[in-house]
Amino acid sequence: xxxxxxxxxxxxxxxxxxxxxxxxAHGEFLMIAMYxxxxxxxxxxxxxxxxxxxxxxALAGLGWVTYHGVxxxxxxxxxxxxxxxxFGLGVFLRSAAQFVxxxxxxxxxxxxxxxxxxxxxxxxGLPQVGASAAALGAFLALYLFLSRTQTGLALTATAQDRQxxxxxxxxxxxxxxxxWAIGGACVxxxxxxxxxxxxxxxxxxxxxxxxxxxxxxxxxxxNVPGTLAAGVVVGLVEALAGLLIPPAFKYSxxxxxxxxVVLWRPQGLFGRF
Amino acid sequence: MRRALGAVVVLAVLAFPLxxxxxFPRHVMIMIxxxxxxxxxxxxxxxYCGQISLxxxxxxGIGAYTSTLLAREAALTPWVGMVAGxxxxxxxxxxxxxxxxxxxxxxxxxxxxxxxxxxxxxxxxWDWIGxxxxxxxxxxxxxxxxxxxxxxxxxxxYYIALGLLALALAATRRLERSRRGYLFRAIREDQEAxxxxxxxxxxxxxxAMAVSAALTALGGTFWAQYVLFIDPESVxxxxxxxxxxxxxxxxxxxxxxxxxxxxxxxxxxxxxxRVLLGGTGKALDLVIYGALIMLIAVFQPAGIVGLARRFxxxxxxxxxxATRQESAA
Numbered sequence: 001x002x003x004x005x006x007x008x009x010x011x012x013x014x015x016x017x018x019x020x021x022x023x024x025a026h027g028e029f030l031m032i033a034m035y036x037x038x039x040x041x042x043x044x045x046x047x048x049x050x051x052x053x054x055x056x057x058a059l060a061g062l063g064w065v066t067y068h069g070v071x072x073x074x075x076x077x078x079x080x081x082x083x084x085x086x087f088g089l090g091v092f093l094r095s096a097a098q099f100v101x102x103x104x105x106x107x108x109x110x111x112x113x114x115x116x117x118x119x120x121x122x123x124x125g126l127p128q129v130g131a132s133a134a135a136l137g138a139f140l141a142l143y144l145f146l147s148r149t150q151t152g153l154a155l156t157a158t159a160q161d162r163q164x165x166x167x168x169x170x171x172x173x174x175x176x177x178x179x180w181a182i183g184g185a186c187v188x189x190x191x192x193x194x195x196x197x198x199x200x201x202x203x204x205x206x207x208x209x210x211x212x213x214x215x216x217x218x219x220x221x222x223n224v225p226g227t228l229a230a231g232v233v234v235g236l237v238e239a240l241a242g243l244l245i246p247p248a249f250k251y252s253x254x255x256x257x258x259x260x261v262v263l264w265r266p267q268g269l270f271g272r273f
Numbered sequence: 274m275r276r277a278l279g280a281v282v283v284l285a286v287l288a289f290p291l292x293x294x295x296x297f298p299r300h301v302m303i304m305i306x307x308x309x310x311x312x313x314x315x316x317x318x319x320x321y322c323g324q325i326s327l328x329x330x331x332x333x334g335i336g337a338y339t340s341t342l343l344a345r346e347a348a349l350t351p352w353v354g355m356v357a358g359x360x361x362x363x364x365x366x367x368x369x370x371x372x373x374x375x376x377x378x379x380x381x382x383x384x385x386x387x388x389x390x391x392x393x394x395x396x397x398x399w400d401w402i403g404x405x406x407x408x409x410x411x412x413x414x415x416x417x418x419x420x421x422x423x424x425x426x427x428x429x430x431y432y433i434a435l436g437l438l439a440l441a442l443a444a445t446r447r448l449e450r451s452r453r454g455y456l457f458r459a460i461r462e463d464q465e466a467x468x469x470x471x472x473x474x475x476x477x478x479x480x481a482m483a484v485s486a487a488l489t490a491l492g493g494t495f496w497a498q499y500v501l502f503i504d505p506e507s508v509x510x511x512x513x514x515x516x517x518x519x520x521x522x523x524x525x526x527x528x529x530x531x532x533x534x535x536x537x538x539x540x541x542x543x544x545x546x547r548v549l550l551g552g553t554g555k556a557l558d559l560v561i562y563g564a565l566i567m568l569i570a571v572f573q574p575a576g577i578v579g580l581a582r583r584f585x586x587x588x589x590x591x592x593x594x595a596t597r598q599e600s601a602a
Contacts, residue, residue, distance in 0.1 A: 020379075070571060081522070092564050210390060259384060262376055
């Protein structure tokens with residue numbers, strides 16, 4: 001689960017690092033991705049594994065539209081405005097999903113990956129293992145893209161210093177839009193992966209989004225490798241807490257862990273101020 | 274001129290329940306006062322001191338639960354419970370403040386969300402205080418001020434809510450003009466600069482948090498006595514925390530009347546769309562609500578107060594060129 005959390009959080013972290021905006025509609029992006037994967041399966045007969053690239057493309061489009069429609073206009077505004085623009089978008093997407101698709105829980109039946117495997121004596125659901133592997137793969141691709149390609153480096157440069165980047169001839173406007181598209185693609189893949197083993201309903205984004213915020217803050221805002229590490233930590237803590245104390249409290253433990261960490265390192269585990 | 278206008282507004286507000294006797298208009302006004310008071314309380318911490326909390330539902334819930342539990346277990350009047358709730362909220366807020374005030378900006382906002390979620394989870398799983406099933410406020414008859422319950426008419430609730438709002442506004446106004454108010458704003462604008470000039474930053478932030486928490490808890494008790502049923506989903510949710518600051522942001526952060534204006538616009542809007550379009554299970558009211566929030570953020574980031582100020586300045590200067598951003602961030 002940790003790897004999937006990390007992938008959900010990666011998009012958030014990327015967007016934040018780029019322009020210091022927390023996307024409060026991130027959970028809803030995830031929800032839309034799950035619906036895309038669901039309908040790819042229900043209408044087109046495509047398994048979520050195949051549907052993942054489809055969801056990635058759809059969500060990249062959504063991210064791009066969000067940037068041009070909403071974010072570009074509030075970039076210069078105060079932090080509160082940005083919070084509310086994305087929060088409003090979240091409410092809009094969530095209730096629009098409820099309006100269009102209703103509140104019913106939906107499940108993808110008989111995905112290709114089903115059953116359990118034994119990893120060193122511990123039984124793990126195969127969909128979860130597949131999702132983790134795919135999430136790791138996507139993460140690796142993201143990391144290579146950011147550090148090896150020309151465009152990825154331009155993106156990183158924009159994240160480090162907007163003005164200097166634009167002086168070097170980088171079209172920062174395009175980079176911002178690209179950042180939102182890539183952030184959308186990450187959450188698109190994550191959504192399709194989660195759709196294999198999780199119910200799909202309009203409110204599903206909530207829990208994941210909260211964990212994603214904690215993951216991003218834990219790893220340090222804008223630090224993509226830090227996000228992966230923090231995602232794994234959050235996933236492990238959640239699983240262990242569910243085992244050792246009543247499962248109802250497991251998310252409390254995750255949040256408490258975050259508070260404990262920021263007491264000691266206010267910028268997160270791997271963050272820089 | 275301003276004074277006369279103010280007097281007219283006050284008279285109209287006081288006379289409102291005499292003219293409108295049906296429950297719905299009164300309910301809308303009560304909600305405006307309640308959310309206006311909550312947003313004003315939030316504004317003390319966020320608008321003046323610059324600490325954007327997204328966990329104020331914690332104090333609201335503490336106010337609601339404290340008075341209800343005291344009424345159930347000790348048969349105390351909710352008025353005592355209200356004061357006790359505010360006191361408890363102050364204590365809890367100081368305990369929360371200690372870790373979260375070490376953080377800034379987004380880290381602070383997310384930490385307050387985290388605290389809110391922890392508290393909600395604990396309350397949901399705490400059976401002695403009703404757990405996820407919630408609590409009913411013991412019904413007392415006949416209606417009386419001592420019992421803080423009025424089943425016949427909403428008129429008394431109306432005046433109590435109005436009093437609550439007046440209290441919050443009076444506290445803010447007093448703060449705004451005091452030395453402490455200036456210290457708060459100094460911290461908001463630049464924490465390091467304030468500290469270098471000898472402002473005790475941590476202490477001032479704790480004071481802002483305490484005032485804000487106490488006022489929020491009063492609103493919580495009022496809500497419990499108004500609805501007579503509370504559960505963790507209705508008094509501790511993240512959505513309430515966000516709604517409180519949304520009201521303030523819509524009206525204009527860091528100004529005395531902003532939160533009230535925000536409530537006066539947002540509450541009729543949400544109640545209106547709820548009544549007209551809600552109840553179909555299709556959430557069309559929320560679709561419109563979400564879209565509106567987005568539009569407001571995009572087109573009027575400084576809130577209604579910012580709009581009014583810009584309008585006033587434009588008129589004074591002839592053509593308007595000034596578009597100063599009012600911001601708390």
